[in-house]
Amino acid sequence: MRIGIIGAGPSGLAQLRAFESAQRAGVNIPEIVCFEKQSNWGGMWNYTWRTGLDEFGEPIHGSMYRYLWSNGPKECLEFSDYSFDEHFGRPISSYPPREVLFDYIQGRIEKSNARDFIRFNTAARWVSFDEDTQQFTVVLDDRANDRTYTEVFDYLVVASGHFSVPNMPHFKGIEDFPGTIKHAHDFRGADPYIGRDLLLIGGSYSAEDIGVQCHKYGTKSVTLSYRSQPMGFDWPKGMEEKPLVTHFEGDVAHFSDGTSKRFDDVILCTGYQHNFPFLPSEYRLENNNCLYPDKLYKGVVFNEQPRLIFLGMQDQYFTFNMFDAQAWFARDVMMGTIALPEKAERDKDIAKWLAKQDAIETPNDDVDFQTAYTRELVDSTDYPDFNLEKVAELFKSWLQDKEEDILRYRDKCYTSVVTGTKAAEHHTEWMAALDDSMECYLSDEEELKKQKAS
Numbered sequence: 001m002r003i004g005i006i007g008a009g010p011s012g013l014a015q016l017r018a019f020e021s022a023q024r025a026g027v028n029i030p031e032i033v034c035f036e037k038q039s040n041w042g043g044m045w046n047y048t049w050r051t052g053l054d055e056f057g058e059p060i061h062g063s064m065y066r067y068l069w070s071n072g073p074k075e076c077l078e079f080s081d082y083s084f085d086e087h088f089g090r091p092i093s094s095y096p097p098r099e100v101l102f103d104y105i106q107g108r109i110e111k112s113n114a115r116d117f118i119r120f121n122t123a124a125r126w127v128s129f130d131e132d133t134q135q136f137t138v139v140l141d142d143r144a145n146d147r148t149y150t151e152v153f154d155y156l157v158v159a160s161g162h163f164s165v166p167n168m169p170h171f172k173g174i175e176d177f178p179g180t181i182k183h184a185h186d187f188r189g190a191d192p193y194i195g196r197d198l199l200l201i202g203g204s205y206s207a208e209d210i211g212v213q214c215h216k217y218g219t220k221s222v223t224l225s226y227r228s229q230p231m232g233f234d235w236p237k238g239m240e241e242k243p244l245v246t247h248f249e250g251d252v253a254h255f256s257d258g259t260s261k262r263f264d265d266v267i268l269c270t271g272y273q274h275n276f277p278f279l280p281s282e283y284r285l286e287n288n289n290c291l292y293p294d295k296l297y298k299g300v301v302f303n304e305q306p307r308l309i310f311l312g313m314q315d316q317y318f319t320f321n322m323f324d325a326q327a328w329f330a331r332d333v334m335m336g337t338i339a340l341p342e343k344a345e346r347d348k349d350i351a352k353w354l355a356k357q358d359a360i361e362t363p364n365d366d367v368d369f370q371t372a373y374t375r376e377l378v379d380s381t382d383y384p385d386f387n388l389e390k391v392a393e394l395f396k397s398w399l400q401d402k403e404e405d406i407l408r409y410r411d412k413c414y415t416s417v418v419t420g421t422k423a424a425e426h427h428t429e430w431m432a433a434l435d436d437s438m439e440c441y442l443s444d445e446e447e448l449k450k451q452k453a454s
């Protein structure tokens, strides 16, 4: 049996780790090949300074930016088979910057031979399925050697992420806006916006985090324009929320409450598309960002073609640990240790989750939904159990912390459900922490004082 994996971000790496853990337990594992179009693993966490196209003319996958710190407590995403304590050898704070989380993701997989399974600089271009052989043929493009070739697989795991291809709505008059306009996907840090008047369109995590970062680094004013509902945080002076932009007139944006303001720059924080250019239309997910994509049994197995698996396609409260739960489940389905029920049963199960999703009213309900979903997966495999219900409480505290102080919630310390260790206070308050490098993050206070003095 041969298994193909598309993408070596946290989800694809979770799939490799799931098989590795079975192998360590003495199980004979199938042949696995993972294709990653970037030159390194880590997906979103593999920072690139580039925007637009990469060195081979491939669309840039990365949407992360400089000075990005985790937006949820690390205790909510901790791998249950590889703790932060194990990786760093001491407690660290609850909200580490990107490079530190990248190091942690990498640390778990580095100890195995996973790298040997991954073909870097290789993009999946097209997938077809042969009904007679019941196999997928994948057309691959080895960008570094400018060579295309095909490979055949019995199962295909799509772990290509869904926060990369921008959703770019049009606003009347925006074509005449004289300042810079970009999508959050192309944002690489606050530096160009210092001293300027910035408009962010969108009412979710990107708008919030880019807005707060720009405020922190000295953008003159940040205006957040929402479509459905305001985020409603107690914004500091210099930040404000407005309802949706109706149109632009030159450098002036008009809002639906009749007010207007002049801006230097616009960033569309309007979310991302589920985008699968390498899949024929019958295999594509067409939903927007939601907790339960409707074609997936247990959120993982493509119901019309169960040899096709999707990882990480949900909107995410839980991240790395949920990808693990999914990957372990997918592994057991592919190895036959979990038998799939008949399609009618699977349809019923999907309908049950979709009805639950429809009943969601509050962010706390979101958390409970994804906790129950992940719980079901963890219970069905040998992924090391962890106290998911306690993690759900952490998420709810986190939501509360943000309500209390959107600029300071990252200074809070949480306790790990994996090790019982309480996070260490960071040496610098988040609002004062301008250097997001791992070196600075891990340096101790004394060292830091010396650095400042010299």
Ligand code: FAD
Binding pocket: 006, 007, 008, 009, 010, 011, 012, 035, 036, 037, 038, 041, 042, 043, 044, 045, 061, 063, 064, 065, 069, 070, 071, 072, 077, 122, 123, 124, 125, 159, 160, 161, 162, 163, 164, 278, 311, 312, 313, 316, 318, 319, 320
């Ligand atoms: P990705 O990380 O997107 O990885 C997908 C991989 O597939 C990429 O490496 C890509 O190059 C590859 N790929 C895509 N198409 C192809 C192809 N055709 N052929 C070959 N390879 C392909 N989560 C958190 O837990 N905490 C955070 O603080 C946080 N911050 C975030 C900030 C931003 C700006 C964004 C956009 C997301 C953030 N996330 C955060 C969520 C993040 O998406 C997940 O943490 C995680 O990266 C998802 O993993 P993934 O493997 O599913 O997808």
Ligand code: NAP
Binding pocket: 068, 069, 070, 071, 072, 163, 167, 169, 184, 201, 202, 203, 204, 205, 206, 207, 209, 210, 226, 227, 228, 229, 244, 269, 270, 271, 272, 289, 316
């Ligand atoms: P998102 O959560 O899917 O939100 C998309 C937003 O765009 C919604 O507010 C939506 O408004 C709005 N929108 C869509 N179409 C619009 C239109 N035509 N006009 C106006 N508004 C429109 O996407 P996201 O905020 O980019 O977040 C994506 C992921 O990145 C999340 O997982 C998040 O956690 C992660 N992230 C993390 C950090 C970090 O700090 N580490 C930073 C940024 C992002 P409606 O509500 O009206 O639909």
Ligand code: MG
Binding pocket: 378, 379, 380, 381, 382, 383, 384, 385
């Ligand atoms: Mg279990």
